[in-house]
Amino acid sequence: MRMSRYLVPTLKEDPADAVITSHKLMIRAGLIRKESAGMYIYLPLGLRVLQKIITIIREEMNKSGALEFLMPELTNADLWKESGRWHTMGPEMIRIKDRNGLEYALAPTHEEAFTNAIRMIVTSYRDLPVNAYQINTKFRDEIRPRFGVMRSKEFIMKDAYSFDIDEVGLERSYQTMRQTYRNIFKRCGLETIPVEADTGSMGGSDSEEFMVASEVGEEVLLLCDACGYKSNQERATCQYELSPQNENAEALSIVDTPNVRTIDELVQFFGCSAHKFLKSLIYLADGNPVMAVVPGDRDINEVKLKNALGAVEVALAPDTVVEEVTGAPVGFAGPILREGKTIRIIFDTQVKHIVNGITGANEKDKHYKGVNPSRDFVIKDEADITRVVAGDKCPHCGYPLKEKKGIEVGHIFKLGYKYTKSMNVTVLDQNGKAITPIMGCYGIGVNRTMAAVIEQHHDQRGIIWPMSVAPFHVHCVSLAKNEAEEAMADEVYSMLLKAGIEVLYDDRKASPGFKFGDADLIGIPIRITLGKAFFGDSSSIEVKLRNQDEKVIIAKDSIITYCQNLIAESLKTLES
């Protein structure tokens, strides 16, 4: 492609509204432009990268035996009502009506659509297993679109749904995808950390997320250097035992604690350590008030809490609700309820070990001390609901865990029967008996993968594309000063084209520094320069790799094979 005929609007300055590197570089290198918040235009150069990633995904998915579909974006409300998600998806799902008042959703995900498709087509156990996928747009009305294409309202996802006759089959499909995902990200030049994960609103059991370590990641990972345990914080567990407390149980008593509310203030006031307190928070779980109680030195993990309660959504209750259910202002809640008050209470599994604890008395400016579980209140509901943080002990080996931030680029998990049951999918087994298939679900954020590659591969000057996803393989910079030299450069460009090499040819009338600057910014892996030496004797062509400083001189007759070898070698490295 001749740059003089292409549109690559590079910028010297960072755009004012970009804060993370990949976002800045994508705009500066002329890959994307913002259309409005959370919506981006892919320019020709950016689209090529997106298509390279899509091709890798498609090749690897096909290799795994998955079948490509294309589903409607406009999905009938009836499908969502059948699964029950029309009501549970919330405002994240964009809903619209047609002229007749029929309701639709712009698909935020396609479980229902694929389940329905398979239900229409598949009738026998002989048709299974099937892993059906598509590479298509998703719409999500995000609370806050952020960081360019990293979190946007409209994005491209590869989503796959496997259907098996039983759990053994599902395990096989799941493992195939585990390997396929590793292959895909490796080929994209991405180093990912697979972690244990929560299954989220899709529902399900086994689950693995593919994370790209990055300071700008929105997920927190907990990693064990000793045994290799890796988990999303949402799901992470740890060895946490309150040390045995050899104390005799004291009598329960009430203490005046004027304006002492937070754990820090309580620690000051009582002069004892934080784990003595029974931190009691009031949540609304799907609208119903629930009290969650954890040791004072721990925070609550709302995802674990939500799962333990079997709720769709949990959020801290507003002050008015707290006052209503506890009978006291915020800051004085505790599991020893006042006469006449009832509320569901869920305890962290460590709470029962607290001896002579302290907790709110459900009365303004009063706390209980000498609190002893079982004696002073009954523990009915119990679950691990605390948040694991750096320094906590690995659940497997006890070694201190460390924290890292990560960008989630892919997620695979076992869905189970949630959709096949609610949507009534059956096939006949060998005995002619109807059985319900079991599902798995596998997603990759394509645009986010592109941004993550840049986060992982750049320097001060710009992007450094891995060969596999680079918009072009070779960037040919011509420094021709007259028509004769232009003709010589054109000839090299034609040679490269004829050899089938993807080449971006900078034939613009601009200064060398300007062209080199653009080449570094755009980040195509191989740069060949046609300069003084070449125009002098026509045999020496300078070759420089974007990820190295050294330059080599190659004779014109061997430039094709030289480039072809470089390309083949680096593609091979990424595939192995």
Place this chain on the structure above:
RNA sequence: CGGGAUGUAGCGCAGUCCGGUUAGCGCGCUUCGUUCGGGACGAAGAGGCCGGGAGUUCAAAUCUCCCCAUCCCGACCA
């Protein structure tokens, strides 16, 4: 949803507090000339309903009110 910040030429910004000729600067863009292996120089140009609306005033980019958009932070306190 709450808090904060910002909207002035394609991009990055100054000017706004303290109202007053024709609204500036850098980059980019157009034309000509010279340069040209690390973002060249000169000359001449084009390009603005100062986010929108309503008000105050002789006079508004500038003051007041309302709206809209964009970006950041928080959705963590018992």
